[in-house]
Amino acid sequence: MLLVMEWFERVARMRRWTRGGERDPHRALLLLLALGDLHRRGYTQLRYRDIEEPLGELLTEFGPAKPASPGYAFHQLAADGLWEVFTPHGTGSPGPDAAALRAYDAAGRLVPRFAKELLADPTAFAQIVHLLLQLNFEPGLHEDLRMAVGLPHEPPVPVTLAANLQGLLPRARPDVLLRQKVLVAYDCRCAFCGFEGWMGNSVVGLEAARLRWWAFDGYDDLSNALCLCTLHHRLLDRGVLSLSSSGTILVSRQFVGTTESSHALVDSLVGRKAAQPKVGFPAPHRNNIDWHVRQVFRGPARTA
Structure with missing residues (x-):
């Protein structure tokens, strides 16, 4: 659980970097897309040219009125320690420019240890998704997002894990009344x-x-x-x-x-x-x- 909590904390920090109440969910949407692919196909790399269009659609559908570009999201997520970008030549990310990402045939993937631990612990996998959604979107959009990225319906939240997650949320639970x-x-x-x-x-x-x-x-x-x-x-x-x-x-x-x-x-x-x-x-x-x-x-x- 200690290792898993490390990933929860990194996901929570990713949300806290948003400033002034502005929505900027480009990294969260790419991470959800990668988690959906991990759930369906197992651990694979994602070529930029293959996910540029679906990522762009997610940014348009669920981002703010002026969303970030797919290239920016693909490049920036690597700064959070959850994602890495590389090219066939062994170099890192060529930058956020979409044309450069296509020209270098850039690919990305979840950090290997992150993916391995999520695949070994389905409950932690489900709760990483839960935390991402809670920190970035209204509850009424959660099922739409799950469907869009190929993730299953949300399972019940185990009581002990729910308590751990609450410490990562910015404040108390929503008012049930x-x-x-x-x-x-x-x-x-x-x-x-x-x-x-x-x-x-x-x-x-x-x-x-x-x-x-x-x-x-x-x-x-x-x-x-x-x-x-x-x-x-x-x-x-x-x-x-x-x-x-x-x-x-x-x-x-x-x-x-x-x-x-x-x-x-x-x-x-x-x-x-x-x-x-x-x-x-x-x-x-x-x-x-x-x-x-x-x-x-x-x-x-x-x-x-």
């Missing part, structure tokens, strides 16, 4: 579309959606949360939807939907005011709205 607080504040209705649903005495299809992500100091408070239906929560986390500082719903121009339901559920939100919480409950704070627009939303927004 946030959803209940949000439901009360928004009268059990989606702030974007007004959906409400019940099964007996239980509310269904409604969730607490953070604007500033928990992994980036988005504290679980009503000033950082909305009550959204499952669909609009997912679209908020993927950057399809956001809010303006005045509370108007923003819809990304990059979103494409050709059916009547797409128009009714997404396009029709353009220019609409999001519902406000009941009197006595705080509305989303402008700073949290601004963070989401800068770091998650796929601008520019459509106009009414």
